Amino acid sequence: MKRRADQPEQPNRQDIEEVAGNGLLHRRALLGKGMAAGTLLGSTLGPLATGAAAEPLTEPQWGLEIGEDTPPYQSPSKFSQKVARTLSNPKFEPRSSIARTPHHLLEGSLTPNGLHFTINHTGIPQIDPGRHKLLIHGLVKRPLVFTLDALLRYPLHSRPAFVECGGNSAPLFSPKPIQSDLQALHGLSSCAEWTGVKLSILLDECGVDSSAKWFVAEGGDAPHLMRSVPISKGMDDAMIALYQNGEPLMPGNGFPMRLLLPGWEGNLNIKFLRRIKLVTDPAMTFWESQVYTEPMPKGKSYNFTFINEVKSFITRPSPGVDLKQPGLYELSGIAYSGKGKITKVMVSADGGKSWAEAALQGPIQSKAFTRFRLPWRWNGGPAILQSRAWDDQGAFQPTRAAFVAERGQLDREPPVTAFRNHHCNVITSWAVSSSGKVSHTYA
Amino acid sequence: MKRRADQPEQPNRQDIEEVAGNGLLHRRALLGKGMAAGTLLGSTLGPLATGAAAEPLTEPQWGLEIGEDTPPYQSPSKFSQKVARTLSNPKFEPRSSIARTPHHLLEGSLTPNGLHFTINHTGIPQIDPGRHKLLIHGLVKRPLVFTLDALLRYPLHSRPAFVECGGNSAPLFSPKPIQSDLQALHGLSSCAEWTGVKLSILLDECGVDSSAKWFVAEGGDAPHLMRSVPISKGMDDAMIALYQNGEPLMPGNGFPMRLLLPGWEGNLNIKFLRRIKLVTDPAMTFWESQVYTEPMPKGKSYNFTFINEVKSFITRPSPGVDLKQPGLYELSGIAYSGKGKITKVMVSADGGKSWAEAALQGPIQSKAFTRFRLPWRWNGGPAILQSRAWDDQGAFQPTRAAFVAERGQLDREPPVTAFRNHHCNVITSWAVSSSGKVSHTYA
Numbered sequence: 001m002k003r004r005a006d007q008p009e010q011p012n013r014q015d016i017e018e019v020a021g022n023g024l025l026h027r028r029a030l031l032g033k034g035m036a037a038g039t040l041l042g043s044t045l046g047p048l049a050t051g052a053a054a055e056p057l058t059e060p061q062w063g064l065e066i067g068e069d070t071p072p073y074q075s076p077s078k079f080s081q082k083v084a085r086t087l088s089n090p091k092f093e094p095r096s097s098i099a100r101t102p103h104h105l106l107e108g109s110l111t112p113n114g115l116h117f118t119i120n121h122t123g124i125p126q127i128d129p130g131r132h133k134l135l136i137h138g139l140v141k142r143p144l145v146f147t148l149d150a151l152l153r154y155p156l157h158s159r160p161a162f163v164e165c166g167g168n169s170a171p172l173f174s175p176k177p178i179q180s181d182l183q184a185l186h187g188l189s190s191c192a193e194w195t196g197v198k199l200s201i202l203l204d205e206c207g208v209d210s211s212a213k214w215f216v217a218e219g220g221d222a223p224h225l226m227r228s229v230p231i232s233k234g235m236d237d238a239m240i241a242l243y244q245n246g247e248p249l250m251p252g253n254g255f256p257m258r259l260l261l262p263g264w265e266g267n268l269n270i271k272f273l274r275r276i277k278l279v280t281d282p283a284m285t286f287w288e289s290q291v292y293t294e295p296m297p298k299g300k301s302y303n304f305t306f307i308n309e310v311k312s313f314i315t316r317p318s319p320g321v322d323l324k325q326p327g328l329y330e331l332s333g334i335a336y337s338g339k340g341k342i343t344k345v346m347v348s349a350d351g352g353k354s355w356a357e358a359a360l361q362g363p364i365q366s367k368a369f370t371r372f373r374l375p376w377r378w379n380g381g382p383a384i385l386q387s388r389a390w391d392d393q394g395a396f397q398p399t400r401a402a403f404v405a406e407r408g409q410l411d412r413e414p415p416v417t418a419f420r421n422h423h424c425n426v427i428t429s430w431a432v433s434s435s436g437k438v439s440h441t442y443a
Numbered sequence: 444m445k446r447r448a449d450q451p452e453q454p455n456r457q458d459i460e461e462v463a464g465n466g467l468l469h470r471r472a473l474l475g476k477g478m479a480a481g482t483l484l485g486s487t488l489g490p491l492a493t494g495a496a497a498e499p500l501t502e503p504q505w506g507l508e509i510g511e512d513t514p515p516y517q518s519p520s521k522f523s524q525k526v527a528r529t530l531s532n533p534k535f536e537p538r539s540s541i542a543r544t545p546h547h548l549l550e551g552s553l554t555p556n557g558l559h560f561t562i563n564h565t566g567i568p569q570i571d572p573g574r575h576k577l578l579i580h581g582l583v584k585r586p587l588v589f590t591l592d593a594l595l596r597y598p599l600h601s602r603p604a605f606v607e608c609g610g611n612s613a614p615l616f617s618p619k620p621i622q623s624d625l626q627a628l629h630g631l632s633s634c635a636e637w638t639g640v641k642l643s644i645l646l647d648e649c650g651v652d653s654s655a656k657w658f659v660a661e662g663g664d665a666p667h668l669m670r671s672v673p674i675s676k677g678m679d680d681a682m683i684a685l686y687q688n689g690e691p692l693m694p695g696n697g698f699p700m701r702l703l704l705p706g707w708e709g710n711l712n713i714k715f716l717r718r719i720k721l722v723t724d725p726a727m728t729f730w731e732s733q734v735y736t737e738p739m740p741k742g743k744s745y746n747f748t749f750i751n752e753v754k755s756f757i758t759r760p761s762p763g764v765d766l767k768q769p770g771l772y773e774l775s776g777i778a779y780s781g782k783g784k785i786t787k788v789m790v791s792a793d794g795g796k797s798w799a800e801a802a803l804q805g806p807i808q809s810k811a812f813t814r815f816r817l818p819w820r821w822n823g824g825p826a827i828l829q830s831r832a833w834d835d836q837g838a839f840q841p842t843r844a845a846f847v848a849e850r851g852q853l854d855r856e857p858p859v860t861a862f863r864n865h866h867c868n869v870i871t872s873w874a875v876s877s878s879g880k881v882s883h884t885y886a
Binding site: 048049050051052057060062063064065066067068069070071072073074075076077078079080083084085086087089092094097098099105106107108109110111112113114115116118120122123124125126127128129130131132135136137142143144145146149150152153154155156157158193194195202205220221222224242243244245246247248250251252253255256272274275316324327328329330332361363365371373375 | 491492493494495500503505506507508509510511512513514515516517518519520521522523526527528529530532535537540541542548549550551552553554555556557558559561563565566567568569570571572573574575578579580585586587588589592593595596597598599600601636637638645648663664665667685686687688689690691693694695696698699715717718759767770771772773775804806808814816818
């Protein structure tokens with residue numbers, strides 16, 4: 001695929017040379033300034049746009065008629081109905097309700113509020129923000145009660161942060177690749193701009209006793225979900241979040257207030273937060289002793305795996321977002337790390353034999369989604385697409401083989417109800433067939 | 444308000460000294476590290492939080508019952524119903540429909556999609572994205588037609604950008620301050636993360652003829668709204684936007700694709716974009732020759748006022764978001780400039796006699812909302828709150844008096860149907876009465 005000297009008609013051909021196997025192009029190829037007028041992507045790389053005829057343009061019906069009225073709160077087009085969360089419990093039976101984000105149909109670095117993932121164990125409470133209260137007590141000099149009105153008088157702070165369930169990506173513990181889509185595999189992770197009061201300010205208000213090493217956060221809905229958090233996180237970047245992408249929190253995401261622990265396991269980010277109690281030791285609640293422990297191959301368990309380690313996945317193409325014809329595509333995906341900023345994402349089109357560095361969409365922010373993109377020329381043959389991310393703490397995604405060697409895997413394909421595991425951040429692989437169909441694979 | 448030597452019990456009193464008249468505090472006061480434990484904002488500055496009693500906590504009903512089910516696309520709480528757009532045409536009569544963003548109830552740097560302002564002249568078209576096409580033609584080597592599927596194969600780009608109607612803030616042309624709220628005065632400006640294809644890439648695909656100096660963009664809904672844009676903007680940061688805050692565009696904001704001209708008058712950002720025609724001269728369409736011209740005091744008009752100049756306003760407190768009692772508050776607001784990045788926002792509590800520099804929430808991004816905040820101790824007396832922003836091109840907001848001297852004002856209070864004017868970016872003033880009520884004033 002090297003440029004040949006006998007191709008003078010395409011002076012920018014070097015922009016579209018492969019930098020890694022099976023069609024991966026340089027991350028800056030095709031990006032404006034480097035392209036001279038006349039580098040027709042379509043004619044060079046495959047038919048993207050089609051030639052146009054003369055005026056007049058045809059008039060679809062929507063150009064000839066009055067449209068619909070304007071609502072106070074607008075919603076997506078009826079043609080975007082597939083851009084929706086999948087529900088684990090659509091009949092609302094007496095068990096948890098899980099809604100997953102459709103990453104394969106989204107772009108950019110944020111999850112819109114309508115599509116942020118949620119997990120609620122007894123439905124979504126309808127909390128009156130005028131009556132809700134937050135108590136901070138325990139090992140403090142002055143136990144205090146904060147109303148929403150009071151919190152709004154404190155210094156506020158905004159930041160993007162992903163929230164990810166510890167169980168996100170758990171299907172990749174299966175010994176065989178589960179044939180499902182990105183939404184099913186990695187849909188329990190979302191990213192929003194959160195605004196609220198830094199917990200450290202409120203803890204200062206209460207006066208933390210030097211004997212306090214942990215705090216227990218409790219939710220106000222029926223499960224009264226409780227988790228123990230080291231006080232050091234509370235004094236670092238913990239926030240009482242009040243707004244999500246600019247508006248008050250969504251009911252499923254904790255309205256009117258939630259604990260936000262950027263980069264830490266979703267279940268710790270207590271929603272409908274009503275209490276923070278400072279204590280000397282972790283409470284070993286149900287959720288931390290029974291659920292969010294990670295069983296190891298030889299019968300032991302990790303405990304308190306707080307951080308969601310660095311992860312990435314390609315969102316487009318992905319299962320269900322197939323390729324229609326050979327030619328140029330952009331590979332697009334999401335990377336994030338609970339430890340800090342993404343520094344590098346490498347992409348492979350040949351199952352890991354060779355890698356090219358993806359472009360990262362800035363500004364890159366700590367513990368937030370970073371969109372990565374890379375142009376790819378699909379030659380119509382089989383391909384295995386992978387992404388692998390690095391963070392600024394030196395962490396990087398393990399291959400599935402390396403991860404399984406340490407953490408084990410399921411002994412049979414799910415559904416497996418008796419076995420839970422969490423914090424899987426292995427490389428995800430998409431197989432592209434010669435028909436353009438994309439499926440989940442291990443490579 | 445200077446610290447006195449006889450106040451040894453408050454070692455951090457200097458953190459809350461005034462830096463400008465009528466109670467403005469330093470922008471870094473109260474922000475965590477500077478505060479020692481024991482600086483109780485409530486006791487020092489007024490009652491924010493209240494002391495707490497012993498356990499057990501009381502149980503509101505929502506902590507004792509099953510909540511509601513989980514929808515595929517989630518919506519705000521029923522308790523957030525006031526967090527809605529106001530509608531100019533709620534009965535959907537045969538005229539334009541305008542929906543304004545409730546900035547006084549929002550926070551952070553983004554407008555959530557449900558609340559982005561919209562103006563539509565014949566309702567909101569229901570466009571099938573599978574049938575919609577974008578034609579680029581005129582003075583190009585190769586006229587081309589792009590489908591949504593084709594555009595998704597090009598390199599995408601994400602960026603935050605505000606969109607603001609040229610008529611936003613027009614009520615401040617009134618000779619007397621209109622007694623309305625922030626939503627009515629400045630609600631025709633919103634900010635989102637947009638993702639799409641840079642127009643320069645598509646123009647390169649088509650091959651721009653050297654005689655092309657402008658392009659005319661046309662919308663696909665019934666008004667077929669057309670505006671002329673210099674080709675230089677098209678080759679700079681113009682984008683064919685496909686996603687808004689991560690999901691496909693809202694119907695009212697141009698689904699399935701719109702022109703985005705960051706920092707330029709909203710009406711130019713053609714929604715439902717179906718055509719870009721490259722031409723030698725501006726087309727002098729209805730919208731640019733009849734509507735979006737700015738009449739001057741002596742009968743002449745500006746023409747082609749593209750850029751939305753630097754602006755800011757305080758969102759909290761503001762009319763309807765009143766103060767309940769003296770003490771500590773955070774002043775919060777939004778600043779932006781169509782020329783670039785916000786570099787400074789100054790805040791006054793005494794009607795412009797003295798000013799303090801607000802904290803800017805980073806990362807500060809070009810042509811996007813920048814949230815500013817400043818702590819303020821309200822002493823219970825009258826105050827006039829103002830904000831004034833500067834951008835990195837050296838532009839700054841004019842006082843209303845200076846602006847009126849150049850641009851004029853209405854000769855009587857609206858409603859005035861025969862007079863249009865645009866691009867007002869004067870300093871906004873909120874009067875706070877001793878009862879805590881906030882109202883619009885000129886100062």
